Amino acid sequence: MPNQLNNALTLFFSLLVEAIPFLLLGVTFSSILLLFVNEQRLVAAMPRNPLLGALAGSLVGFLFPVCECGNVPVARRLLMQQAPASVAVGFLLAAPTINPIVIWATWTAFRDQPEIVVLRVLFSLIIATLIGWVFSVQKDLRPLLQPSLTRLMPEPQPQLAMAGGVSSPLLRSGTYLMQGSGQIVSLEATATYGLPLPNPVKKPWSAKLRLLLENIIQEFRELGAILVLGSAIAAFVQVAIPREVVLSLGQGPVTSIVAMMVLAWVVSICSTVDSFFALSFASTFTSGSLLAFLVFGPMIDLKNISLLLTVFKPRAILYLFGLAAQLTFVLTLLINLYLG
Amino acid sequence: MANRRRSRYVPWADILDLLALLAWALVLLKYWLTGQLNILLHPDYMWLSNAASLFLLLVVFLRSFRLVQSTRAIPAAIANPRHFTLLPPSFSSLILLAVAVFGLTYTPRPFASDTALQRGITDTLTMTRSQPRQFRLDNQPEDRSVVDWVRTINVYPEPDAYTDQAVDVSGFVIYPPDWPDNYLMVSRFVLTCCAADAYPVGLPVKLSGDRAAYAPDSWIDVNGKMITETLADRRQVVIESTSLTEIPEPENPYEY
Numbered sequence: 001m002p003n004q005l006n007n008a009l010t011l012f013f014s015l016l017v018e019a020i021p022f023l024l025l026g027v028t029f030s031s032i033l034l035l036f037v038n039e040q041r042l043v044a045a046m047p048r049n050p051l052l053g054a055l056a057g058s059l060v061g062f063l064f065p066v067c068e069c070g071n072v073p074v075a076r077r078l079l080m081q082q083a084p085a086s087v088a089v090g091f092l093l094a095a096p097t098i099n100p101i102v103i104w105a106t107w108t109a110f111r112d113q114p115e116i117v118v119l120r121v122l123f124s125l126i127i128a129t130l131i132g133w134v135f136s137v138q139k140d141l142r143p144l145l146q147p148s149l150t151r152l153m154p155e156p157q158p159q160l161a162m163a164g165g166v167s168s169p170l171l172r173s174g175t176y177l178m179q180g181s182g183q184i185v186s187l188e189a190t191a192t193y194g195l196p197l198p199n200p201v202k203k204p205w206s207a208k209l210r211l212l213l214e215n216i217i218q219e220f221r222e223l224g225a226i227l228v229l230g231s232a233i234a235a236f237v238q239v240a241i242p243r244e245v246v247l248s249l250g251q252g253p254v255t256s257i258v259a260m261m262v263l264a265w266v267v268s269i270c271s272t273v274d275s276f277f278a279l280s281f282a283s284t285f286t287s288g289s290l291l292a293f294l295v296f297g298p299m300i301d302l303k304n305i306s307l308l309l310t311v312f313k314p315r316a317i318l319y320l321f322g323l324a325a326q327l328t329f330v331l332t333l334l335i336n337l338y339l340g
Numbered sequence: 341m342a343n344r345r346r347s348r349y350v351p352w353a354d355i356l357d358l359l360a361l362l363a364w365a366l367v368l369l370k371y372w373l374t375g376q377l378n379i380l381l382h383p384d385y386m387w388l389s390n391a392a393s394l395f396l397l398l399v400v401f402l403r404s405f406r407l408v409q410s411t412r413a414i415p416a417a418i419a420n421p422r423h424f425t426l427l428p429p430s431f432s433s434l435i436l437l438a439v440a441v442f443g444l445t446y447t448p449r450p451f452a453s454d455t456a457l458q459r460g461i462t463d464t465l466t467m468t469r470s471q472p473r474q475f476r477l478d479n480q481p482e483d484r485s486v487v488d489w490v491r492t493i494n495v496y497p498e499p500d501a502y503t504d505q506a507v508d509v510s511g512f513v514i515y516p517p518d519w520p521d522n523y524l525m526v527s528r529f530v531l532t533c534c535a536a537d538a539y540p541v542g543l544p545v546k547l548s549g550d551r552a553a554y555a556p557d558s559w560i561d562v563n564g565k566m567i568t569e570t571l572a573d574r575r576q577v578v579i580e581s582t583s584l585t586e587i588p589e590p591e592n593p594y595e596y
Contacts, residue, residue, distance in 0.1 A: 221429060
């Protein structure tokens with residue numbers, strides 16, 4: 001029993017020591033993004049077409065090399081910046097995988113199986129784009145988001161709120177501002193629009209640095225505490241469930257995928273290093289199941305469910321989880337049956 | 341009014357934050373300087389943890405500098421409008437601080453034989469795969485480590501191919517169930533990234549006498565030669581030991 005406790009603690013600290021540098025990298029990138037990148041412009045540049053928006057959101061990860069510990073705060077801020085649901089959800093699901101550091105790490109691990117690298121990127125893109133597309137049907141995401149976040153979000157733009165209703169926003173009651181480009185913005189919307197982030201570009205450097213520091217500490221505190229709780233749960237489950245039980249499921253084309261998805265969910269390993277973890281199963285598990293691990297793990301696992309709860313209500317996480325799990329399962333099963 | 345509230349409330353929260361960050365910087369620094377990081381991480385990733393400790397120290401330094409200096413009010417209204425916390429902030433700081441303080445006092449222990457058995461040491465020969473980066477064909481048999489042997493055998497599994505080759509390996513002792521009393525397994529955990537993915541590999545050792553002298557989890561250095569035997573219904577390579585010495589647990593117990 002002392003041994004079990006010891007193992008759990010070693011696992012716990014090993015997960016933390018491994019994840020904290022990436023978390024720091026994540027919150028630092030996210031804070032730099034907050035202060036030095038004009039998110040409004042980035043969000044404005046995103047295509048409004050739901051499918052293209054989801055694809056673009058999925059690819060934005062390339063600009064922000066953060067793993068799943070770091071992408072949640074970025075996605076949260078994209079939502080606050082009124083990014084369309086398709087963009088934010090696409091980013092949330094794909095960013096941990098579709099970024100240069102992760103692709104490079106996967107390539108290092110699977111040099112002799114380049115198809116794993118290519119398919120990991122491809123499947124993550126397909127799944128994130130599809131789910132982003134699905135979420136775009138919900139024009140106003142706020143019922144799915146945590147109240148603490150929606151309080152900081154501006155009212156939905158009139159034209160979004162009026163889906164199926166009157167075509168011109170000017171026909172609604174209220175006060176409107178005519179912008180230079182001919183855009184019409186509700187005065188209620190401007191009252192809050194962008195308020196969380198007054199245009200950062202105009203601040204002096206010292207103020208920027210101060211805010212950067214504040215933000216790093218604030219996000220590290222919040223996400224770090226949640227990471228601690230998640231790692232504690234992950235360590236406990238890993239010690240409590242004999243890995244043999246998990247592994248014994250891993251031979252057939254279907255059971256191996258299910259086993260690896262469960263393992264991905266339980267182990268909660270950071271996407272930047274999960275390909276090395278998967279590598280140690282490469283000879284006993286089907287290629288499809290390894291892919292399932294690499295595609296599904298970064299999207300949703302035990303650790304980042306607690307992070308996701310800072311953005312979404314449980315119901316929305318259940319949708320994300322269900323869709324991601326099913327799509328991963330179907331795509332990787334195709335690999336097992338037709339390419340394996 | 342605002343100033344009065346600030347002087348009552350803000351410093352405590354800030355100090356707690358700084359203490360939590362400082363404690364984590366010290367934890368990472370401690371694991372780095374004492375070499376205990378070896379137990380937790382693959383060497384390839386240690387620089388990340390080390391850099392993180394320095395980065396945290398820098399943040400703490402800059403922030404405390406500000407705190408001491410800031411008689412002028414920090415525009416908290418700008419820094420904190422997005423207060424989207426799942427947990428109360430001071431609770432988060434306390435969790436971080438408490439775990440870090442525990443981390444400062446806790447010495448991580450490498451995994452032992454029970455974990456190896458639980459993680460399926462019997463499957464090890466099929467569980468590993470060759471990693472070209474570390475796989476050398478031209479090495480002398482006696483230079484191979486446990487994991488080198490396992491990888492070599494994995495590539496070419498016929499036991500007779502290794503008969504009479506010299507063996508000199510070290511690792512910890514496991515008593516696999518169902519093995520006779522004069523056999524034990526010399527094993528190592530292999531790390532690909534961190535302790536969370538450590539998996540065991542091992543080689544069977546045939547002793548001239550009873551294995552009781554070598555307790556499970558003790559560290560041994562085995563000299564001998566390879567033979568082929570059928571053990572637990574499987575035909576496999578076995579080290580026939582000529583000398584077996586107990587050694588202290590190495591500072592870095594893993595192989596990569």
